[in-house]
Amino acid sequence: MKTVMKNAKRLFNLNTALIQTARDKAVEILKSFEENRKENNILRLKRISIRFDKRCYSFSKTTNVLTPYWLTLSLNRRERVSLPIIFGEKQKQRIEETFRGEWKFTTVEMVKRNGEWYAHFVLSKTVELPDEPETVIAIDRGEHNLAVAVAISKRNPEKPLKGQFWRGSEIKRIRGLYSHIRRKLQEKKLLKKVKELSGKERRKVNQQLHIIANQIVEYAKNFPKPTIVMEDLNGIRKNFKKSKNLNRRFHSLPFRKLQAIVEYKANLEGIDVSYLPKKEVKDTSKTCHRCGHVAQVKGRVYKCTNCGMEYDRDLNACINIAHRVMSSMGWRSREPREPADKEIGVKPTLNAGSSRLQSWSSSHTYPLSKRLG
Numbered sequence: 001m002k003t004v005m006k007n008a009k010r011l012f013n014l015n016t017a018l019i020q021t022a023r024d025k026a027v028e029i030l031k032s033f034e035e036n037r038k039e040n041n042i043l044r045l046k047r048i049s050i051r052f053d054k055r056c057y058s059f060s061k062t063t064n065v066l067t068p069y070w071l072t073l074s075l076n077r078r079e080r081v082s083l084p085i086i087f088g089e090k091q092k093q094r095i096e097e098t099f100r101g102e103w104k105f106t107t108v109e110m111v112k113r114n115g116e117w118y119a120h121f122v123l124s125k126t127v128e129l130p131d132e133p134e135t136v137i138a139i140d141r142g143e144h145n146l147a148v149a150v151a152i153s154k155r156n157p158e159k160p161l162k163g164q165f166w167r168g169s170e171i172k173r174i175r176g177l178y179s180h181i182r183r184k185l186q187e188k189k190l191l192k193k194v195k196e197l198s199g200k201e202r203r204k205v206n207q208q209l210h211i212i213a214n215q216i217v218e219y220a221k222n223f224p225k226p227t228i229v230m231e232d233l234n235g236i237r238k239n240f241k242k243s244k245n246l247n248r249r250f251h252s253l254p255f256r257k258l259q260a261i262v263e264y265k266a267n268l269e270g271i272d273v274s275y276l277p278k279k280e281v282k283d284t285s286k287t288c289h290r291c292g293h294v295a296q297v298k299g300r301v302y303k304c305t306n307c308g309m310e311y312d313r314d315l316n317a318c319i320n321i322a323h324r325v326m327s328s329m330g331w332r333s334r335e336p337r338e339p340a341d342k343e344i345g346v347k348p349t350l351n352a353g354s355s356r357l358q359s360w361s362s363s364h365t366y367p368l369s370k371r372l373g
């Protein structure tokens with residue numbers, strides 16, 4: 001690493017800080033590439049951006065008539081570039097909030113898109129999160145839904161509160177429509193148009209994800225002292241081919257994006273977000289959330305052959321995620337629950353499913369992990 005820095009300094013007449021951020025960025029890109037690597041894939045950068053940290057830029061409000069916002073980038077001791085910045089209404093609001101001290105400037109990423117330069121300001125805010133949550137909100141991707149949410153209170157850990165579903169049908173429609181147009185353009189060999197299209201599609205999908213994320217955060221806010229938990233989907237592309245289920249595959253990537261938006265929006269509302277490691281999410285869709293029995297599921301309803309419970313399949317899986325987190329927080333015993341009176345005759349025995357659940361809970365101490373970045 002040291003020689004890389006030395007060489008870079010020799011080759012480019014740039015600030016040490018700028019070379020450092022470039023190195024950090026390269027490491028980040030390489031890491032995320034390795035994590036999401038598909039077989040025989042070559043690292044290709046679709047877009048290059050330059051990161052400036054606090055040491056290399058200043059941003060100020062002036063009385064200039066063109067635009068009051070000016071960004072000055074320092075490349076080395078002698079060279080500085082001042083650039084006028086024009087914001088959209090929403091961004092302007094945020095920037096004004098930052099000038100008032102509600103946010104902090106961290107880094108600026110300069111990106112070139114369609115021949116024009118864009119400045120992405122990365123802002124940060126310190127929010128206070130309640131240290132003792134009272135409600136666990138599990139958010140899961142489903143077989144038949146883009147996302148499912150369920151809330152479970154500390155006071156009554158065995159009784160899930162009303163769940164909510166997001167079908168994601170608008171996203172499905174957008175993607176279907178664009179794949180149709182893309183095919184047509186490819187037939188006509190209009191490849192440049194195909195490229196433009198993907199940006200449009202992404203923006204439309206993102207817009208939908210923002211709407212859903214807002215609704216998820218609103219859902220969470222209905223409950224006292226909520227904390228959100230989701231499955232850690234890092235490295236999901238690796239297992240992509242293994243997954244036989246098309247629906248789940250279809251939903252996985254937008255769901256991952258959704259997680260990032262939910263995390264950001266929830267944190268702004270003072271709601272903590274944590275991720276349940278993948279290995280601890282095992283069998284959540286096959287396990288009966290009431291008795292712990294594990295079975296194959298077909299169709300939309302989970303029918304437990306052990307205790308007779310019938311439940312929406314996606315909601316059942318989501319409840320299992322919440323339960324696993326709650327067990328690790330000590331809110332809930334790890335024993336499968338006894339069936340209610342009317343279910344006598346199908347009393348659960350310690351089957352393969354529940355013993356697996358046991359080994360899951362004994363094999364770790366605290367499964368919640370913060371995902372970085």
Ligand SMILES: [Zn+2]
Pocket residue numbers: 288289290291292293304305306307308309
């Ligand atoms: Zn059951």
